[in-house]
Amino acid sequence: MAAIGKIRSWGPMLVGVIGLALFAFIAEELFRSCQATSNEQRQQVGQVLGKKISVQEFQSLVDEFQEVLKITQQRDNLSEEELNNVKDQVWGMFVQNTLLEDECAKLGLTVTDEEIQNILTEGTNPMLRQTPFVNQQTGRFDVAALSKFLNDYKSAASQNRQVADQYEALYKYWKFTEKNLRQNLLASKYRSLLAGCMLSNPVSAEASFNDQNMESSILLASMPYSSINDNDVKIEDADLKAKYNENKEKFKQPVETRNIKYVSLQVVPSDADRQALMKTMQEAQQNLMNGLAASDVIRKSQSQVPYTGMAVTRAALPNDIAARVDSMAVGQTSAPFETRSDNTMNVVKLLAKTQMPDSVEYRMIQVGGATIDAARATADSIYQALKGGAVFDSIASKYGQPGTKQWMTSAMYQNAPVIDADSKAYITAINSLAVNEIKNLELSQGNIILQVTARKAMVDKYDVVIVKHTIDFSKQTYSDAYNKFSQFVSSSKTVESLEQNAPKFGFQVLEREHISNNEHNVVGIRATREAMKWIFDAKKNEISPLYECGNNDRLLVVALTKINEVGYADWESVKDELKREVMSDKKFDMLSKKLESAKSIADAQAQGARVDTVPLITFSAPVYVQATSGREPMLNGAVASTKQGEFSKKVVKGNEGAYVFQVLTQKMREGNKFDDKTEEQQLKQQALQAAGNFMQELYENAKVVDNRYLFF
Numbered sequence: 001m002a003a004i005g006k007i008r009s010w011g012p013m014l015v016g017v018i019g020l021a022l023f024a025f026i027a028e029e030l031f032r033s034c035q036a037t038s039n040e041q042r043q044q045v046g047q048v049l050g051k052k053i054s055v056q057e058f059q060s061l062v063d064e065f066q067e068v069l070k071i072t073q074q075r076d077n078l079s080e081e082e083l084n085n086v087k088d089q090v091w092g093m094f095v096q097n098t099l100l101e102d103e104c105a106k107l108g109l110t111v112t113d114e115e116i117q118n119i120l121t122e123g124t125n126p127m128l129r130q131t132p133f134v135n136q137q138t139g140r141f142d143v144a145a146l147s148k149f150l151n152d153y154k155s156a157a158s159q160n161r162q163v164a165d166q167y168e169a170l171y172k173y174w175k176f177t178e179k180n181l182r183q184n185l186l187a188s189k190y191r192s193l194l195a196g197c198m199l200s201n202p203v204s205a206e207a208s209f210n211d212q213n214m215e216s217s218i219l220l221a222s223m224p225y226s227s228i229n230d231n232d233v234k235i236e237d238a239d240l241k242a243k244y245n246e247n248k249e250k251f252k253q254p255v256e257t258r259n260i261k262y263v264s265l266q267v268v269p270s271d272a273d274r275q276a277l278m279k280t281m282q283e284a285q286q287n288l289m290n291g292l293a294a295s296d297v298i299r300k301s302q303s304q305v306p307y308t309g310m311a312v313t314r315a316a317l318p319n320d321i322a323a324r325v326d327s328m329a330v331g332q333t334s335a336p337f338e339t340r341s342d343n344t345m346n347v348v349k350l351l352a353k354t355q356m357p358d359s360v361e362y363r364m365i366q367v368g369g370a371t372i373d374a375a376r377a378t379a380d381s382i383y384q385a386l387k388g389g390a391v392f393d394s395i396a397s398k399y400g401q402p403g404t405k406q407w408m409t410s411a412m413y414q415n416a417p418v419i420d421a422d423s424k425a426y427i428t429a430i431n432s433l434a435v436n437e438i439k440n441l442e443l444s445q446g447n448i449i450l451q452v453t454a455r456k457a458m459v460d461k462y463d464v465v466i467v468k469h470t471i472d473f474s475k476q477t478y479s480d481a482y483n484k485f486s487q488f489v490s491s492s493k494t495v496e497s498l499e500q501n502a503p504k505f506g507f508q509v510l511e512r513e514h515i516s517n518n519e520h521n522v523v524g525i526r527a528t529r530e531a532m533k534w535i536f537d538a539k540k541n542e543i544s545p546l547y548e549c550g551n552n553d554r555l556l557v558v559a560l561t562k563i564n565e566v567g568y569a570d571w572e573s574v575k576d577e578l579k580r581e582v583m584s585d586k587k588f589d590m591l592s593k594k595l596e597s598a599k600s601i602a603d604a605q606a607q608g609a610r611v612d613t614v615p616l617i618t619f620s621a622p623v624y625v626q627a628t629s630g631r632e633p634m635l636n637g638a639v640a641s642t643k644q645g646e647f648s649k650k651v652v653k654g655n656e657g658a659y660v661f662q663v664l665t666q667k668m669r670e671g672n673k674f675d676d677k678t679e680e681q682q683l684k685q686q687a688l689q690a691a692g693n694f695m696q697e698l699y700e701n702a703k704v705v706d707n708r709y710l711f712f
Contacts, residue, residue, distance in 0.1 A: 047705045195684065218614050262558045544557055
């Protein structure tokens with residue numbers, strides 16, 4: 001009993017221990033759940049209407065789009081800017097397709113396989129004309145060619161690796177096209193449905209026709225806002241707030257943005273760097289003038305332009321060199337000169353200038369053998385036979401070769417960075433042979449029998465040695481710049497100190513408002529993704545670390561000055577825009593008091609207005625007023641509602657001034673006849689175009705999350 005009593009005395013403690021253990025278990029599971037959710041979020045590029053897309057899924061779509069561009073544009077690589085455009089397009093398609101599919105699902109709109117098949121059979125869709133399945137004779141998409149390819153694709157896997165890869169690439173391209181064809185058809189259905197809600201009728205059609213074809217000529221009296229000094233206009237905060245409330249929807253911000261202040265330093269070559277480079281270029285000049293071998297000069301000076309020993313056309317030369325060679329004498333070596341367009345220092349020597357064909361037609365027989373000597377002997381016998389009158393095609397066929405004619409153009413070889421000795425001998429022989437001349441060309445691995453059959457487009461070609469160097473900074477220059485900038489950053493812990501210290505170090509603080517996270521870099525500087533991530537993770541008034549960016553030549557520090565939340569911008573952030581609008585309002589009030597008593601153009605002129613004749617005014621095109629140098633659409637409506645001979649009913653408020661006018665003439669344009677069917681069709685087309693703007697409305701309501709800046 002004593003033992004039981006003792007256990008009972010421990011009851012509250014045991015309950016507490018068990019409770020703590022239970023809480024720890026639940027907390028651990030909750031922590032794991034939160035951690036898993038957090039990890040999942042860190043791998044999300046974004047989401048639309050709750051639909052999430054991961055980094056892997058997004059990258060897969062980007063890769064898919066890249067492969068399509070490589071096929072359609074026949075390119076192997078994309079530039080950084082082009083790749084960024086691809087990522088933007090992929091994101092845009094994901095957002096648009098997600099929004100569209102959601103809306104169409106609510107309405108029951110779908111695209112059936114039968115509809116897609118009908119489009120393929122018809123073969124007129126512009127997307128289909130971009131595919132390889134186009135009949136070259138008719139210029140139309142050939143569904144039979146597509147069907148044959150899809151059937152062949154199923155068995156392509158059993159063929160060699162290269163063929164299988166080609167089939168796989170083309171199959172992915174077709175699936176991409178088919179997917180986009182389906183999405184475009186769905187979007188077209190949705191737009192048509194919206195456009196169908198916007199009806200036209202003969203009355204509105206006739207009104208639209210008259211608006212476009214009724215031309216008016218007026219006498220216009222103008223008083224520009226610029227005639228009043230800004231200092232004579234008193235603007236108070238109450239005026240700005242009233243204007244803000246009046247136009248609040250203009251200041252609605254659909255995405256969160258950031259305002260920053262920043263200091264950027266671009267490292268440039270020092271005087272010492274330039275002097276060191278000039279010394280190198282002067283040595284190269286002297287070596288070329290002394291006759292040192294071109295290849296040795298290029299190697300010793302480490303020129304960025306290789307020397308192949310081949311004469312090339314102007315098209316193969318850098319632009320700055322091409323502009324000089326015609327004015328140089330053969331054998332001349334230039335003094336070192338700077339080219340600002342590519343930031344280089346250059347020395348040029350023109351070794352030779354000759355007239356050669358840009359295109360050569362030739363045929364050949366390749367001759368091999370068990371040994372080089374055997375190949376030489378066989379080649380000599382072939383050469384002698386051809387010189388004796390034997391038929392080239394017959395000899396080529398005897399040695400198992402077609403001997404077909406082919407063209408070689410300058411563009412095929414002149415941009416090669418390196419040309420080996422055999423290739424150089426081969427190209428030189430083809431360029432130098434006369435028409436129908438035969439040559440037995442000895443190469444390191446055998447012989448080639450060449451015959452030139454045609455030459456055309458004689459052009460100037462240049463054998464030129466180019467020593468070209470980028471004017472770049474040295475490691476010491478970069479180190480000095482980095483140390484100075486680092487000292488500036490370390491002494492600037494607040495926005496205020498950043499602004500105070502910048503002039504002391506010779507830097508300038510710049511501002512950038514409304515940076516959004518869909519930008520690929522900060523203030524146009526490449527390789528600033530880490531800085532972009534910092535901007536959208538920092539708190540107001542924080543100072544970033546020092547970033548090395550650009551082309552390894554930029555230093556950057558950023559201060560976050562404001563976070564612009566989704567919603568309406570506060571009135572103070574748009575104060576400058578409000579001030580301009582209020583300024584125009586107040587100036588109009590001042591000018592309209594002068595004009596409102598005017599009953600004629602003469603009265604307005606007496607008040608100081610400038611009078612001009614403005615012809616050919618229609619309702620559909622904004623009036624350009626020379627006196628105020630602005631386009632004034634408000635005048636179009638006022639003129640259209642005023643009869644011929646009448647004076648304007650009230651003073652017209654424009655973008656750049658106050659106006660009154662008198663209509664001199666009104667008449668319909670000659671040669672245009674009203675056709676209600678045609679005009680109604682045009683109105684329907686306009687409605688269809690207007691319906692195409694539905695996406696922005698859907699976007700604003702979709703709670704789109706864009707985290708691309710974290711990954712791309």
